[in-house]
Amino acid sequence: MGRGDLTDEQWAVLEPLLPKGTRAGRPPVWPRRQLIDGIRFRVRTGVPWRDVPVEYGPWGRAYDLFRRWQRSGTWHRILTRLQSLADAQGAITWDLSVDSTVCRAHQHAAGARKQGNLQKEPPGGVFTEPDDHGLGRSRGGFTTKLHLAVEQGQKPMSIVITAGQRGDSPQFEPVLEKVRVPRIGAGRPRVRRSFPRSACDGRSWTGRLY
Incomplete structure (x- = not known):
């Protein structure tokens, strides 16, 4: 795990909030956690998408996930849900x-x-x-x-x-x-x-x- 990547505790909170996959069969080659860490690396550092380290998977896959969820409002829904959980725990x-x-x-x-x-x-x-x-x-x-x-x-x-x-x-x-x-x-x-x-x-x- 690189500096700034999601911890196991953070992933345990985030994973249930993610959209459910619709494809049946074998699991994807590039796990969502890996791609999301790649997205977070890019957002945190500001590097071009093509410079996202290969350890996070193909940069094109990370960008595609980022863009699809941005256009569908998924990121916004995840943030809203995290805010609700934090408020319920008195963390705000x-x-x-x-x-x-x-x-x-x-x-x-x-x-x-x-x-x-x-x-x-x-x-x-x-x-x-x-x-x-x-x-x-x-x-x-x-x-x-x-x-x-x-x-x-x-x-x-x-x-x-x-x-x-x-x-x-x-x-x-x-x-x-x-x-x-x-x-x-x-x-x-x-x-x-x-x-x-x-x-x-x-x-x-x-x-x-x-």
């Missing part, structure tokens, strides 16, 4: 912090068709792709801005993606509106209640949410 500290960071877009991010619905594989999958595709011009060049809400254990609660030149303050309410943790069993999902806009200072915010 409901003092949320909101801030943003800017990411420089890769040089190949430009050049996609303006009419994304005409692409061979339209973007977005089950989610609506923003008109600007989360790309814009800022002082850093061609950039994307990530607006993230986290609890005090640094677990992600919600994320909003905008073009790099978008201001932080207008996204304060949208990122909090996306906080929604379903309860295991009866009860409505946990969401944030009304939060005064005066609580934000234009850069980062912290507040107690219920």
Whole structure:
């Protein structure tokens, strides 16, 4: 097991949340755990897909799994389920912090068709792709801005993606509106209640949410 790979304890929690395979017969050559570790390596380090170490299996298989689950909303469902389990165990500290960071877009991010619905594989999958595709011009060049809400254990609660030149303050309410943790069993999902806009200072915010 490499540094940063899933531990046996983590895999025991994650495996039951994964989609069930539909193919009968022999098990796949490349186990899901191996491919998921390869995906996590790529996301953690930022290397090109082709540079994912061979120990994780063929990079094309890892990318195919990542892309299929991204388009089908599987990753989002897994995250939501993990949040529900953490909340049921009292592992979420409901003092949320909101801030943003800017990411420089890769040089190949430009050049996609303006009419994304005409692409061979339209973007977005089950989610609506923003008109600007989360790309814009800022002082850093061609950039994307990530607006993230986290609890005090640094677990992600919600994320909003905008073009790099978008201001932080207008996204304060949208990122909090996306906080929604379903309860295991009866009860409505946990969401944030009304939060005064005066609580934000234009850069980062912290507040107690219920």
